[in-house]
Amino acid sequence: MKGALRETTPVYDGDLFSEEAILDPYERYREMRNLGPVVWVARQEIFALPRYEQVRAALGDAKSFVSGCGVALNDFTNQAQQGTTLASDGEEHRNQRSIVAHGLNPHALRGMRESVEKLARELVDGALESEAFDAIEALAQEMPLQVVPDLLGWEEEVRPHLLSWAEAAFDTSGPLSPRNEAKLPAVGELIEYATTVSRERRVAPKGLGAKIIEAADEGRIEHERCPALMLDFLGPSLDTTASALGAALYLFATRPEQWQKIRENHSLIPNAINEVVRWQSPVRFFTRVAPSDIEIAGTTVSGGARLLLMFASANRDERAWDRPDDFDVERENVSRQVGFGYGVHACAGQGLSRLEMGALLNELVGRVERIELTGEPAVGVNSIIRAFESLPIRLVAA
Ligand code: HEM
Structure with a gap:
């Protein structure tokens, strides 16, 4: 010690x-x-x-x-x-x-709003057509999977690996044990990919990945730093948002009175997002x-x-929060939650996450009367990330 x-x-x-x-x-x-x-x-x-x-x-x-x-x-x-x-x-x-944060600032995000909202509409169209479905795969993961790789400029062939690489990177950030050591090869692949795309400049010209290489070309960082900066995006940009979205759907399915509150008052959605992130802490x-x-x-x-x-x-500290285990979309002063961190390292991608979550919730509140669980949800085993790995639900149209 x-x-x-x-x-x-x-x-x-x-x-x-x-x-x-x-x-x-x-x-x-x-x-x-x-x-x-x-x-x-x-x-x-x-x-x-x-x-x-x-x-x-x-x-x-x-x-x-x-x-x-x-x-x-x-x-x-x-x-x-x-x-x-x-x-x-x-x-x-x-x-x-x-x-890293430049392409994720409010100005850059404003330009993405329309396409994220369109995507939310399409995802909800598809979900409403399904009888019952797994909300993690169909909504919680699909939203960031459709938004983030394009924004960052990753190639098509790498996309099927992104979630499992990120999951492995988080899991192996905990203490190593036989359980998570099995995921080290996946982390090796992730690092190898970050190194190769940086060396071979295999990123779409307008994506945030290209901005990193541009910064190196302009001498603002060493070229050797590019893989590490790529990892800043590859690691935390997908399953964090998927975790928060999955939690939101679980919470609104199991607390229908909270769903009715945001259906009646859409302006509560930003507060609800903070409350989801506080409750879940991805x-x-x-x-x-x-x-x-x-x-x-x-x-x-x-x-x-x-x-x-x-x-x-x-x-969840009872010294800081009234009824800390309750989920309350009207909770006061919830923006002080630390689920996105705080201070100089506070999450650089939280604006993007809030945009994705806000778009999906806004679309759902207008069109869905109830979210119903149709089976037992399962939580994934990961040292750092808390996330549902499956969440069987049905959407009841308004
Ligand atoms: C609900 C979704 C998310 C949650 C809960 C989350 C959580 C966090 C937390 C807790 C930190 C602070 C780490 C620390 O203080 O050591 C952080 C940092 C960071 N996050 Fe997120 N994150 C989310 C989404 C994203 C997304 C979508 C991106 C990128 C597109 C992203 C990129 C980053 C980066 C680059 C940092 C490092 C910032 C720095 O060290 O200055 N995150 N995130």
């Missing part, structure tokens, strides 16, 4: 990454929050911040909690993340982020390293220690 006041730091003995804990995490998070603001997780030998206040403060203080040593829970992945925007600090981070955690000794809520964590920032637990 890279030290803290060990004798006073509460210890969590459970395994947060067992299959059982991944599938049913919320009581474990509560237990950890009740242990204290800083908890030593014995299994993974890492400090954890399970409460909202400390997670938000750490995200807001990028000097005391750095990302440059990687944000994963194992050395292999932290090494693989080197050079990405996600895993950089200071001036280097600012520079890279300006390149990215359950990432880590930071404290470069020097730091006191957190009375516990001194010494320099070099890695900390687990528990976004999903912070978003």
Whole structure:
């Protein structure tokens, strides 16, 4: 243990990454929050911040909690993340982020609104024609799969691999175990692809991938950095949004009164999106390293220690949220949720995600009276991403 006041730091003995804990995490998070603001997780030998206040403060203080040593829970992945925007600090981070985020800013997104809305219309047309269907495949994954690869300029032949590569990249960001080690070859393919497209410039000329190569040609970043910046897009752009969309459909199917609220008042949709992301927290955690000794809520964590920032637990913290496990589209002040992170590393793609989710929900509220579950939903087993892997539903037309 890279030290803290060990004798006073509460210890969590459970395994947060067992299959059982991944599938049913919320009581474990509560237990950890009740242990204290800083908890030593014995299994993974890492400090954890399970409460909202400390997670938000750490995200807001990028000097005391750095990302440059990687944000994963194992050395292999932290090494693989080197050079990405996600895993950089200071001036280097600012520079890279300006390149990565440029094509995702509100101005760029305005130009996409119409085509995303058209796509939402087509997806809902198809869904209304089906008797019962899997909402994850037909809607939650299909929306980002149709939007993101075109925006970024990836080739057709790579598209069937994107979801499984991203899923593997998230899963292997947790502690390595025989379960997720089996996915390392898929991560290897992802890295190989990012390297090859950068070297061979195999990206559509107007896509965001091409902008990265352009930035290197103009000397704004080193050419060797291009694969890492491609990974900034390849990793987090699909199954995060798919997770949030899947959760939205599950929540509205199982809480019909919340569906009626947004049907009656469409202006609640942006708030509902924040509430979905708070409730679901698609990215359950990432880590930071404290470069020097730091006191957190009375516990001194010494320099070099890695900390687990528990976004999903912070978003359910009863100290920060009234009725935290309830889903409430009218929840006040929900935009302070940390499901998209916060501070300088806050999600660069959240505008795009909100656009995709907003378009689909807007289309559905106008045309669907009820969303009904037709079978048992299943949650995927992944160390970092929480997402339904299947969600059988039927849409009842208005
Ligand atoms: C519901 C959907 C999404 C969720 C929940 C989500 C979540 C997050 C979180 C929690 C972070 C912060 C990481 C940290 O602080 O260490 C982050 C960063 C990031 N996200 Fe997202 N994300 C989503 C969608 C997207 C999309 C669609 C894209 C790209 C098109 C994207 C690209 C990025 C990038 C590039 C970063 C790194 C930003 C930086 O380090 O400055 N994300 N995301």
